[in-house]
Amino acid sequence: MPLDETIALLSQRLPRLDAGALAELRRMDIGGVGPLPYWALAAECGFLDETAAAWMRIVHILALLTPKGERQPTDRLHDPERKLGRVLCDGGDPSWPPAGGDPRPVVSESRLARLLTTPADQRGEALTRLARMLAARRDRASGVNCKEIAALLLFEDVERNLQQIAKAYYRRLDSATRKAEKEDVQ
DSSP states (O other): OOHHHHHHHHHHHGGGSOHHHHHHHHSOOTTSSOOHHHHHHHHHHTOTTSOHHHHHHHHHHHHHHSOOSSOOTTOOSBOTTSOHHHHHHHTTOTTOSOTTOOOOOSSOHHHHHHHHHOOHHHHHHHHHHHHHHHHHHOOTTOOBOHHHHHHHHHOSOOHHHHHHHHHHHHHHHHHHHHHHHHHHHO
16 A cells, blocks of 8 residues: 555544543554554554554654544544645644744744754654644644655655755745735835
8 A cells, every 4th residue: 555545544543543542552662562553553554564663653653643632523633735844833733823923933943953864763753752742732623744754754765855844844934934024014
């Protein structure tokens, strides 16, 4: 199954899990045996025969990004149109920045720079930290391109992916800055 289909299926399935199963996935020890909900998802979503450690990390990060509490019909986890870099800039808030507010990115430029230069063997931890930060702020109805997260963990050659994250981040930041400057002039 292609990665985009696997991620779409996984991101549909995660929000349907009960609170206990999601909590297990959020606490999952990466590289360990893995809790039963992980293995059930692996079988259902088609990555049972793939490298378990990488997929455990992906499932863990997506579980962190899955909205907590009672599910709403408008909740979204995966949105192929909401680039990861954009979400790192606006924190998953489509109305960012607030009217008349300073367009200060949610994830600082220095933190973005650290992500872009993080060695492959440490990238999973860096993405996990960012997922925790985003989960606390993200608009439940606004998804993120989860395929980009998975690609950073599954593939060796991710230079192009990292460049796309930087482009989306700065495109979003530049747009907000120009808008704020325009409002200041008026």
